[in-house]
Amino acid sequence: MSSAPKPKRTITTRRHHSPELWAQARRDYLAGYTASAVSKHYGMSVDAIRKRASKEGWCKAHFALKAEPPPPLHPFPDAEQAVKTGDSAFASLWAEIAHAAQVAPQGAWSTWLFQGGRGAGKTRAGAEWLAARAEAAPGIFAMVGPTQHDVREVMVDGPSGLRNLPGRERPWYERSRRRLIWPNGSIAYAFSAEEPERLRGPQFEAAWADEFCIWPRPSETLAILRMGLRLGVGPQLVVTTTPKPIPALRALRAESSCVMTQAGTIVNAAHLAPSFLDGLEALYGGTRLAEQELEGRLLDGDGALWRAADLARARGGAPACAYERVVVGVDPPAGAGGAACGIVVAARAGREAFVLADRSAAGLSPLGWALRVAEAARAFGAHEIVAEANQGGDMVRAVLAQAEAPCAVRLVHASRGKRARAEPIAALYEQGRVTHVGVFTALEEELLALGVSETEGLLDRADALVWALTALMTGPRGEGPRIRSFDFDLRRGGLSG
Numbered sequence: 001m002s003s004a005p006k007p008k009r010t011i012t013t014r015r016h017h018s019p020e021l022w023a024q025a026r027r028d029y030l031a032g033y034t035a036s037a038v039s040k041h042y043g044m045s046v047d048a049i050r051k052r053a054s055k056e057g058w059c060k061a062h063f064a065l066k067a068e069p070p071p072p073l074h075p076f077p078d079a080e081q082a083v084k085t086g087d088s089a090f091a092s093l094w095a096e097i098a099h100a101a102q103v104a105p106q107g108a109w110s111t112w113l114f115q116g117g118r119g120a121g122k123t124r125a126g127a128e129w130l131a132a133r134a135e136a137a138p139g140i141f142a143m144v145g146p147t148q149h150d151v152r153e154v155m156v157d158g159p160s161g162l163r164n165l166p167g168r169e170r171p172w173y174e175r176s177r178r179r180l181i182w183p184n185g186s187i188a189y190a191f192s193a194e195e196p197e198r199l200r201g202p203q204f205e206a207a208w209a210d211e212f213c214i215w216p217r218p219s220e221t222l223a224i225l226r227m228g229l230r231l232g233v234g235p236q237l238v239v240t241t242t243p244k245p246i247p248a249l250r251a252l253r254a255e256s257s258c259v260m261t262q263a264g265t266i267v268n269a270a271h272l273a274p275s276f277l278d279g280l281e282a283l284y285g286g287t288r289l290a291e292q293e294l295e296g297r298l299l300d301g302d303g304a305l306w307r308a309a310d311l312a313r314a315r316g317g318a319p320a321c322a323y324e325r326v327v328v329g330v331d332p333p334a335g336a337g338g339a340a341c342g343i344v345v346a347a348r349a350g351r352e353a354f355v356l357a358d359r360s361a362a363g364l365s366p367l368g369w370a371l372r373v374a375e376a377a378r379a380f381g382a383h384e385i386v387a388e389a390n391q392g393g394d395m396v397r398a399v400l401a402q403a404e405a406p407c408a409v410r411l412v413h414a415s416r417g418k419r420a421r422a423e424p425i426a427a428l429y430e431q432g433r434v435t436h437v438g439v440f441t442a443l444e445e446e447l448l449a450l451g452v453s454e455t456e457g458l459l460d461r462a463d464a465l466v467w468a469l470t471a472l473m474t475g476p477r478g479e480g481p482r483i484r485s486f487d488f489d490l491r492r493g494g495l496s497g
Helices: 019-031 035-042 046-056 079-085 093-097 122-136 148-156 218-227 247-254 265-271 274-284 289-293 308-314 366-380 393-402 418-430 441-449 460-473
Strands: 111-116 140-145 172-174 179-181 187-192 206-210 236-241 258-263 325-331 340-349 352-358 384-388 408-412 434-437 485-489 494-496
Touching: 019 035, 019 046, 035 046, 111 122, 111 247, 122 140, 122 148, 122 206, 122 236, 140 148, 140 218, 148 187, 148 206, 206 218, 218 247, 247 258, 247 441, 308 418, 308 434, 308 441, 325 366, 325 460, 340 366, 340 460, 352 366, 352 441, 352 460, 366 384, 366 393, 384 393, 384 460, 393 408, 408 460, 418 434, 418 460, 441 460
Parallel strands: 111 236, 111 258, 140 187, 140 206, 206 236, 325 384, 352 434, 384 408
Antiparallel strands: 172 179, 179 187, 325 340, 340 352, 408 485, 485 494
16 A cells, blocks of 8 residues: 655745845844835845844944934845856945945055954955955965964954955865965965964965054064065055054054055944944943044053154144254164164254254164264254263264264263153143154154053164254253253364353
8 A cells, every 4th residue: 555645845945145235234224214124125034134133233223313214225236146146246346335444545555554443344354355356366365363263263264254255256265274265276375473484485466464463573573474575566465453552553654655544433333233332332431442442543652752643743844944053863872783873853943943854773883873973963054963972972972073073062971761851852742842844754653652661672763852852942052951961072172061
């Protein structure tokens, strides 16, 4: 006896909606549209929308418009089909939904720094940029994160990582060789900032560096990475990071070839859970760190005497009147041929001071830096050279005499720490009484670092500037305490008053 045939089992397939589509649906839902309206527009079930809203905390109270009707639903024609077929038109959707800071700057640049708050879309921006380069033509690229785990879990397999970008080709990750491989042959190698030496040898045409400010040795690692960017016509580097007041970031921002975009967390609010925003506000609201963590702005370091705003305001031009006095400040190196010699030229006109030049240099012999000091004094018609004598006054005096310095030399002794000596000069900047006649990037970076506990190494340029402005503005001819010093006139071969 044959048994009756079993009824065919109905298989229900779950339709997959892309992250891009969900982002658009969320945006319209939070703008005030009902789940039913969003469902009809985007082809999603009402149940799926409500479940997603409950899971991710879509709360209209955060974003709903009070008196105005919701804006028109975002056009999204055939988006799902485009995702399935890999239509390039859909891949270009990124340019339409990305906020301004996430889009690579126009024009020629070698480094793009995207400085943003938590959840500002930094990872997505870096991944989209690198993916676009990799898909355009076969090439060799580098990905560098704080650790190897960060590279894999955030930059590669994270929600905004290279393997999860909607509408783009999905590269294959070769774990044994730590690299991504695209169908067209492009390869992106993964590196950890904990192992910068691994970057020696390989070469790339482009690189993406993520969370630069928490790298163990950011300056060293970045330098080695850049040495490997030597393929192609125009190698480029993208750096995405939440800012921290470290010298390495300040130096990067100051580079002439570096372009920067900046975004706060709120700019990307449409793609973030309201609970995330509320948590950050509760954690950082009302504190200085809110600027760093939410707005993506660089704070002045703890203990810093100079503020970035004061230095930016100080940039200007020369006065209409003649300078009353010109001084060359010198911070000689402790040894021969290694450390830098700080050489800064400054002038006074009335109650205002003007920084004219930064002629500091490293790797010079004692006679080498002395000749550089003498050259600067002649070029600007200096009335005096003020040089620190703590590292050997006799040597400083001798080499400057040998270099035929064209003006009197005053040897000064540092009886107080750098911070105590610099405080009156920092106050002059705060009062707006100092003007930089030009842009002195390296000098400004040292001034921003002076007094910061995490600063390493000597601040030779900053010390030279402090000596010069102290002589001009708070010395015997200025307003304030005198410098304990003695004068040595090389032209007369003896001491002068």
